[in-house]
Amino acid sequence: MSTTDEFRRNSDNFCYRHPDRQSFVLCQRCMRTVCPECRTPAAVGVICPECMAQQRAQQTPAQKKAQRRWASRPAMALSTDRPRMTLGIIAITGLTYIIGLIPGVGSILTQFLAFNSVFLIPELGVIQPWRLLTVSLVHSGFFHIALNMLALWFIGRSLEPMLGRARFLALYLIGTIGGSVAVALLAPGVWTVGASGAIFALFGALLVIGRHIGADIRVIAILIAINFAWPFVVAGIDAIGSGSFAASLAAVGISWQAHLGGLIAGALVGLIYSRTRAPRQRGVQVGLLVTLGVVLLALLVIPALAYV
Numbered sequence: 001m002s003t004t005d006e007f008r009r010n011s012d013n014f015c016y017r018h019p020d021r022q023s024f025v026l027c028q029r030c031m032r033t034v035c036p037e038c039r040t041p042a043a044v045g046v047i048c049p050e051c052m053a054q055q056r057a058q059q060t061p062a063q064k065k066a067q068r069r070w071a072s073r074p075a076m077a078l079s080t081d082r083p084r085m086t087l088g089i090i091a092i093t094g095l096t097y098i099i100g101l102i103p104g105v106g107s108i109l110t111q112f113l114a115f116n117s118v119f120l121i122p123e124l125g126v127i128q129p130w131r132l133l134t135v136s137l138v139h140s141g142f143f144h145i146a147l148n149m150l151a152l153w154f155i156g157r158s159l160e161p162m163l164g165r166a167r168f169l170a171l172y173l174i175g176t177i178g179g180s181v182a183v184a185l186l187a188p189g190v191w192t193v194g195a196s197g198a199i200f201a202l203f204g205a206l207l208v209i210g211r212h213i214g215a216d217i218r219v220i221a222i223l224i225a226i227n228f229a230w231p232f233v234v235a236g237i238d239a240i241g242s243g244s245f246a247a248s249l250a251a252v253g254i255s256w257q258a259h260l261g262g263l264i265a266g267a268l269v270g271l272i273y274s275r276t277r278a279p280r281q282r283g284v285q286v287g288l289l290v291t292l293g294v295v296l297l298a299l300l301v302i303p304a305l306a307y308v
Helices: 007-008 049-057 061-074 084-099 104-115 131-137 140-165 166-186 198-210 217-242 244-250 256-275 279-297 303-308
Strands: none
Touching: 061 131, 084 104, 084 131, 084 140, 084 166, 104 131, 104 198, 131 166, 131 198, 140 166, 140 198, 166 198, 166 256, 166 303, 198 256, 256 279
């Protein structure tokens, strides 16, 4: 492609470190043009070598410690790709919600996918174990699914590149099961819908992994506390007028049991990932994940015995 003399004289069209290399990519910090050799991928855009050196010099001791500890055992290669697994989960969940809007289909779909512990009890003659997972696909309304998917996007775009797609999916599924098991244990016979258990599992894993590598986890801890305490706060305010905290908590429509179960399951998965990062430990990691899944499913015997 031919260029004009004015274009060639404009230094902004060429890498500031290699004036003979044409480029149209700018450093996100200093806004100078950089060529492919001089780019370092960042969360948004790229960073030039000088800004990268300055950024490293400004790192806090905790950040430097986290970088050294995580790099010392490079088992989880960070991916520069888009968080495709996160986007895939959002797409499938969104499609399920759209199908549920079809008249005459929505109620049938919800009844088929929602979770209720009575469908796990052989004594009642109906066993539908898929509900342990499909509960994350159905939601009670637009704001319910919007808030869950927004949270999934914000956490997933950071956590998935760190873990990889397969590990991220395993975390999401185990977190969903953990939330369902907690509902079965703490609220047997109660209908629940939504991906809140899986979302809290992501929170739990992020908290443990961040703590393990020495990162500042205070913001994550505060977000978890706020989200977990919210239904209790709303119920408490409502109970001032109604006089019954239990009734007010049930009326809120938020399954704190699923939040708790997902948080615990996600924290355990995060602990497994943090302690088995080396490539030689991959078999151990898979074995521990399978064991955790089996233990969660085994806990379902407890509410089942309550119905006998």
